[in-house]
Amino acid sequence: MSLRERKAAKKKEDILRSASLVISRNGYHNATMEDIAAELLMTKGALYYYFKNKEELLYSCHDLILSAAMEQVEAIFSEDLSSMEKMKKAVKTHLDIAIREKEVFNLIVKPEQLFSEENIEEIIQKRDQYAGIFDRIIAEGVKRGEFNVSDKKMARMIILGATNWVQVWYSQEGKFSKEKIEDIYAEYFLKMLA
Amino acid sequence: MSLRERKAAKKKEDILRSASLVISRNGYHNATMEDIAAELLMTKGALYYYFKNKEELLYSCHDLILSAAMEQVEAIFSEDLSSMEKMKKAVKTHLDIAIREKEVFNLIVKPEQLFSEENIEEIIQKRDQYAGIFDRIIAEGVKRGEFNVSDKKMARMIILGATNWVQVWYSQEGKFSKEKIEDIYAEYFLKMLA
Amino acid sequence: MSLRERKAAKKKEDILRSASLVISRNGYHNATMEDIAAELLMTKGALYYYFKNKEELLYSCHDLILSAAMEQVEAIFSEDLSSMEKMKKAVKTHLDIAIREKEVFNLIVKPEQLFSEENIEEIIQKRDQYAGIFDRIIAEGVKRGEFNVSDKKMARMIILGATNWVQVWYSQEGKFSKEKIEDIYAEYFLKMLA
Amino acid sequence: MSLRERKAAKKKEDILRSASLVISRNGYHNATMEDIAAELLMTKGALYYYFKNKEELLYSCHDLILSAAMEQVEAIFSEDLSSMEKMKKAVKTHLDIAIREKEVFNLIVKPEQLFSEENIEEIIQKRDQYAGIFDRIIAEGVKRGEFNVSDKKMARMIILGATNWVQVWYSQEGKFSKEKIEDIYAEYFLKMLA
């Protein structure tokens, strides 16, 4: 990658970060291109130099975070740990991202309403892929005799649902630290899976 | 209440129902005043006779559903049942509404972004009040020795979070019936609380 | 048609007239919705109450004129006249409209570049239909022995091409009156067809 | 002319050719600087090294073609031929260019709308000069007794109008070959002038 390309890539990342920020502040639907640009002291026109349109900018934003999350959780699955340990770490990772990326994470929620057909399929697929890692952890745990669940998929949905929800109510001012929350959530889930 | 007032109240309810429908169909941000009015064969101008503005219409919409939910869950709490039974019924009720009212239910999720200061406080308060009933069920269960949890509030958050999340992925075509989902969810939660 | 409807229809016509005017003044591509609205002391937003979008407004504009032209020329064809008389009158009518509606008439020229697939077919069809009347006049003249042409279609193309071109150079200030132009054109064409 | 200047002149020609191509493909108003540059694997910024702005580029484009046409038709006029032969050849040449340069040729149509005062005068003048050659052919033919027309200018306008119009409907797929069209047009015109 040439210097130019690296610079451009960096700029794209900056824009994505700015977009994430604005989305977090104003919510997805009130995040205008103007806002996103202003955050970087650019004009909105410049954004179109890097992204075809708003949808693609937002799509990239979403993709960036989901890809990172996937990488991390996949790595955890590959570690040499008990299934309970894996789940504990995976939940913590997921919570960590869900809290940190609050709003952007939310784009995953209703992609059908935000994205057009071009992108929607890839999004759904990636989302399923991500959820699939949790399924594999659970399945492995059941096989190893660590977990005992009546329905694996439903268990995963409860886990991801509850953790996704965290970003709805979580705020720095809350009485619980992020670490504390992560511990308690993991504990409850393991109890549920046991 | 005079006849005129009763007529107006009825019309308001009609509008709210229409709004719920449109929101469920198009998603919150794509529900225009025009759409809502069209559903009732009115013109959008008429809506302003009954509601000050869009926010208030949406607020009422949200309030209607939350109030109904509260009433039902409160009733369950007052019944003469074991805490486990109460929780099971409450979860089922909550799931039932979350699935049926999909989108409108979502207004609860990010009220800060949708409503202005005037309404926001009341919404948060009502939401907390609703969550409080679940807190009371858990507290009662702990006192009675039915439940055994390390942190009550967190347990409630997991339960409501997971159930709220249902509407994100649930769709009639899914392989699980609503009843089946309700049973499994209740089972997992009770295991978690035990 | 109710009073309301008639009022709306009248307004639509006003807009069309205004659009024609602005197009004539600024040229097709520089005629903005703002300009068209300003001409009527409206705001551009109001135009969207009457027309779905700019294309449809322009399409209606074009359709109005072409339809009127068609009606007139069709009537001439039905008259009890010699083919030469018919052609003379048809050419005059065509020239009359081409001169009066200068710019709007030009929309017919390159519809492929201005209109989307939805409208394009209908436009082409109508245009062909209009040209068809001239074809019929020529064919009739040939059958009656009044005209003597090697290729009917090509003759029509020359006639319509030359008359369409009039609006390119014609301007009130020119040394020829409209009537004079019409006479000379007709004379030349008849000589060509003889 | 220095080497440098010659190089620049060559590049200018390349750009003009590219511009013609893009205009022909997309139509005048949809030909962006970006498109024109891309055709030459340049960036649009570079175009501004050779041309002051878009208008001047387009002006040059137009000028190039008109100049070439003028040269050819002027040469025909100077040949030792009957007026009828001259007109036949001139018409064929004109048709040839009109068909080949379709869109660019169209710039001539409404120069008032495309060019600013700076260029407009020169364009009109050149256009009149070009038309003048046809006038001279006709005048010569009249003097020689080959042609018999009531109004020379009008005759020329019909001829150029009809031929200009060709590019509106002509397309390779048509049932007539370019040669056939040229023959028929010439035949009709000569009949008209006779």
Place this chain on the structure above:
DNA sequence: GATGAATGAGAGTTCATTCAT
């Protein structure tokens, strides 16, 4: 000479809201 990047003005479009009738 040429590029990548940015600007800024303006276009079309949408929609909550208002108001005379």
Place this chain on the structure above:
DNA sequence: TATGAATGAACTCTCATTCAT
């Protein structure tokens, strides 16, 4: 009470043009 009509602000997107490097 309700409607038709209009407003105005906001938004996405485009493109000719500029300029440091």
